[in-house]
Amino acid sequence: xxxxxxxxxxxxxxxxxxxxxxxxxxxxxxxxxxxxxxxxxxxxxxxxxxxxxxxxxxxxxxxxxxxxxxxxxxxxxxxxxxxxxxxxxxxxxxxxxxxxxxxxxxxxxxxxxxxxx
Amino acid sequence: xxxxxxxxxxxxxxxxxxxxxxxxxxxxxxxxxxxxxxxxxxxxxxxxxxxxxxxxxxxxxxxxxxxxxxxxxxxxxxxxxxxxxxxxxxxxxxxxxxxxxxxxxxxxxxxxxxxxxxxxxxxxxxxxxxxxxxxxxxxxxxx
Numbered sequence: 349x350x351x352x353x354x355x356x357x358x359x360x361x362x363x364x365x366x367x368x369x370x371x372x373x374x375x376x377x378x379x380x381x382x383x384x385x386x387x388x389x390x391x392x393x394x395x396x397x398x399x400x401x402x403x404x405x406x407x408x409x410x411x412x413x414x415x416x417x418x419x420x421x422x423x424x425x426x427x428x429x430x431x432x433x434x435x436x437x438x439x440x441x442x443x444x445x446x447x448x449x450x451x452x453x454x455x456x457x458x459x460x461x462x463x464x465x
Numbered sequence: 466x467x468x469x470x471x472x473x474x475x476x477x478x479x480x481x482x483x484x485x486x487x488x489x490x491x492x493x494x495x496x497x498x499x500x501x502x503x504x505x506x507x508x509x510x511x512x513x514x515x516x517x518x519x520x521x522x523x524x525x526x527x528x529x530x531x532x533x534x535x536x537x538x539x540x541x542x543x544x545x546x547x548x549x550x551x552x553x554x555x556x557x558x559x560x561x562x563x564x565x566x567x568x569x570x571x572x573x574x575x576x577x578x579x580x581x582x583x584x585x586x587x588x589x590x591x592x593x594x595x596x597x598x599x600x601x602x603x604x605x606x607x608x
Contacts, residue, residue: 379490418574439508447579
């Protein structure tokens with residue numbers, strides 16, 4: 349019997365004035381976390397005041413995927429910007445709480461609320 | 466991927482794969498298919514998938530030091546009551562009790578070091594052999 353297929357990782361970047369929204373959907377698995385890291389680092393290559401990562405469609409993330417978000421946070425912070433997380437589902441929020449990354453990041457129910465905060 | 470039958474009493478399956486992510490991913494699917502077959506709920510499958518990914522990543526990166534010529538050995542046994550998984554690498558091993566706690570304030574900013582903590586948080590039992598190059602994971606089927 350085959351296990352149910354996981355949704356492929358997808359990273360979409362939307363640049364708006366003063367804010368960049370990155371939508372991460374699917375599964376940030378051990379195989380795909382390097383790609384997530386590359387896309388996030390590429391996004392914060394130039395200084396941006398605010399990066400919102402939309403996690404509403406993120407099904408799964410391993411520690412390497414969490415590490416990619418922390419990496420982007422460090423780079424963004426060094427350049428005077430900040431990262432906010434939006435819309436994590438219950439299992440992803442639980443992961444953020446267990447790792448205490450919910451202390452490192454501000455987390456909002458929606459992208460709009462993260463932008464307006 | 467070599468598949469070796471173990472003794473019939475244990476009902477365990479052993480798989481030996483190259484120390485590479487694509488091969489490891491196939492192995493992960495094989496384990497998760499067994500859990501699906503034994504009707505483990507989604508929450509248990511999520512937890513086992515996460516712990517397995519952490520164990521495999523540690524085996525490839527830290528145990529086998531990204532050497533694609535080395536191997537990972539995975540054994541698993543899934544019953545309607547529980548899933549038991551062993552992941553072994555060819556490294557020298559380590560002392561899991563000396564790994565820094567990633568949830569301490571001073572470590573929150575570090576990109577790495579959360580794997581062992583996540584395995585412990587999501588599985589019902591986690592143990593290492595004496596050398597520290599094999600981890601044993603157990604998840605109970607709580608329907």
